[in-house]
Amino acid sequence: MNTNPGSKPAVQVRGLRRTYGQGPSAYEAVRGVDLDVPTGSITALLGTNGAGKTSTLEVIEGLAPATAGEIRVLGMDPISERGAIRRRTGVLLQRSGFSGDLTVRETLRQWAGTLSDPLPVDEMLERLSLTERADVRMLALSGGETRRVDLACALMGDPELVILDEPTTGLDPESRREVWRLVSDLRDHGATVLITTHYLEEAETLADRLEIMHAGEIVRSGTPTQIAEGHPSMISFEGLIDVPELPGLTRVTREHHRTTLETSALQETLTELMLWARAQDVRLDDLDARSPSLESVFLAIADGRDPDVPQTPAGSTPERSLA
Amino acid sequence: MTSAFSLKRTLNLARWNAVLLTRNRLAFVYAVVLPVLPILIMLAGERGDPAVGATSITTVFLVVGLFPVYYNVLSQFVSRRDELVLKRMRTGETRDAEMIVSIALPGIVSALVISAVVVPLSQLFEQPLPVNPVLYAAAAVLAVIMFTAFAYWTAAWTRSAEAAQLTSMPIILLASLGPLGASLADSNETLARIIDATPGAAMNELVRVGWFGFDGAEATEKTLSFAETWSAAGPPLIVMAAWTIAACSLASRSMRWEPRS
Incomplete structure (x- = not known):
């Protein structure tokens, strides 16, 4: 059930390009990404803000079409076979929203009603430590609590592939560790996880495999040790x-x-x-x-000191954010 | 495709949309209370006068089309798009069409219930029963579909829920031309033709023909028999269908699910 070198990757991306806008103002956010997410692994897409992580994920999630390239999710096309993929995937967006006038429990019941085979609402409340807040309206929740409700929705369908876009951004250190535990549990129960982060610690702790993204391209792939290898x-x-x-x-x-x-x-x-x-x-x-550490490699890439990595194109100024 | 439109999912979502509607006082007043008010016209007017009845019922239709359906659907859709609720919903199994229907459904139900309830209610004011109930029902159904389509078309170029107060004006004015039309009709033939082609005027005409058997915009007495109402309903039916198709095609081409970045 776990990582099996013979099985097909859960996500396969070849030559992905994504361009925003047209004509002279067009901006290419993703510039030819190749990516494999091995079944049963936690793969982290690591990069500075503006590296193109979310733009890549949105295509894998089937929310946006690719400008060019081929994308297979669980062996299927994320847009034309969306219905079949959705039953088997859970997605956490980097930014999303809720109707403030529903309570936490109502929000989860509403979501459960949209799923073919949902886990019980009470179980999800328990897993995300939301039981005490179940009858509070969404608009009264803290940012961290809202994020946990969002995670509960993403995991409620017991998905075999989980895509998490910066799941711990804005969380306090305690909640962040809780999310890490949850993500490791998912993998231990056989799920595949694709996660984006700009926290090095998170990537190092969680991921079996790292893909470092910079200026719309994947510039390094491998385990944290492999990535640091050969670096000065x-x-x-x-x-x-x-x-x-x-x-x-x-x-x-x-x-x-x-x-x-x-x-x-x-x-x-x-x-x-x-x-x-x-x-x-x-x-x-x-x-x-x-x-050499992951941090030194990452910093070298972000600062454009890595000779193998193209310079950040004009017009985009990724801010570095390291915790 | 493995999962087509699911009625079960749609009704579940519609139910929660209805819950949300009852928790937002202003939206609730627009969706349920306001549309009932034009019935008061019958209370104020002479009992048993079908002209008073027609004014009241056509106004009910206009208000029902504009508030529970048009404005309500527009503002619910736009505010949920703004809040990224729709984007989140689209990561799940819910299909786009299910979301479109479920957001419109509470307002549509409110509109159809009101259009049905005014039939027995009008009896209290000694109004006649609809001459052609099928045509009357068709007018109600076509009106809610048309205004729903207008709502989604307007949503395509509305930036936020606040902006909807402004962007809804053209459709509200266009729909309100109907009742004004009658008074302008005799002064200018071309103007009358143009007004006849507006969605509000067509809806007016259909109600006047289907319920009251009135022949023409100035009629105040029943002259059409059940059989004659069918052919008299032709032109307004075509006008409403044309507006509906146009709005649907415009809306489907410009549908957006997340705020413009």
Whole structure:
């Protein structure tokens, strides 16, 4: 039931493009995305705001047509076979809304009435810790509570594929962990999860597989370890200091009163640097050395420092948001 | 397609839409209270005068078409689109057509119940029974479909629930031309023709023919027999059908499910 290398991916995307507007004002938000979501996995689409994550998801969800490309969800076309797909999927939108005058329980009963085979409303209230708030009108809920109602709806049909667009944005740390538990449980019970996030911690904790998106393209794929592999380690210290040729050194930058060395051989470079500093009597304040991490890869991509990654196109200014 | 239009889903959604309608005082007044008011015309007018009856019933139709159906459906749809409720609903099994019908249904039911209830009610004011009940019922059904179509067409170019107060004006004026039409009819032949082709005038005519057997816009007494009402109803039926088809096709081409970004 779980990840099975032989089975077909739950979601398969090839050459997806999505353009907004026409003529000179047209903006291409998704620029040729290939994506496989293995059945039974949690796959995270990670990227800065404006990277094209939601634009990609909307096509997979069947809410918007692709400008170009081929999309298969559970082996079907998300638009022409929408009816069949909907029974087997649960979708949480990044932003959605409720009728404020219905209570939480009424909202879930209304949603249950639209599903072929819904789980009991009381069970969903329990799972999302909403039982105490069941008779409160939606307009009186906090942002986190509303998000949990939204999640309850997405999961009520007991879907085999769950698509969650930034499920924890705006949640407090406690609720965020609760959502993580819920998502892991889904996978442990055999569901496939496709989730977007701009929280590195969330992606690292939850995902079996990461797809890093930047400026409308997927620029890195794999497990968190695979993604960090081959990426340079970093050594940095205060002051703009000229360093000699060191083994493994690939790049030196001096900015913001800090010198940063990138290296493919952290131990050797660091050893030589220390020996040089002692010999020259140079003091390296606030010295920091680190192996490649998801964070360093992600930051390199977001800042356009990654040589394999195209620069952010003019006109779009993704803000970095890291928690 | 594996799941076509589901009546069960539609009725479930319509039921909750009705619940929401009762919880919004202003919408409830528009949908249920306001349309009953024109019956008071019969109370004020001379008992047993079919001209008074016709004025009252045609006004009931106009108000019923404009408030529980047209304005109510327009504002419910636009506000739910604004609030992203519709976008969320579309991620589930609900089909677009089910949403369209379920949002309109509470207002439509209110409109049809009122059009039915005025028949026995008018007896209290010694009004005649409808000459051709089938035609009268057809007028009611066609009117609610036409105004529903107008609502969805207007929704296509209405930005928000507040904007609906303005964007609804053209249809409200167009529909209200009917009652005004009669007084202008004799002064100018071309103008009369144009007014006859408006949806409100056609609806008026159909009620006057189907219920009261009136022949023409100025008639105040029954001259048409049951058989004659069929042919007299032809032109207004065609006019209403044409408006309905036009509105449906415009609406389906410009339907939007989420606010413009």
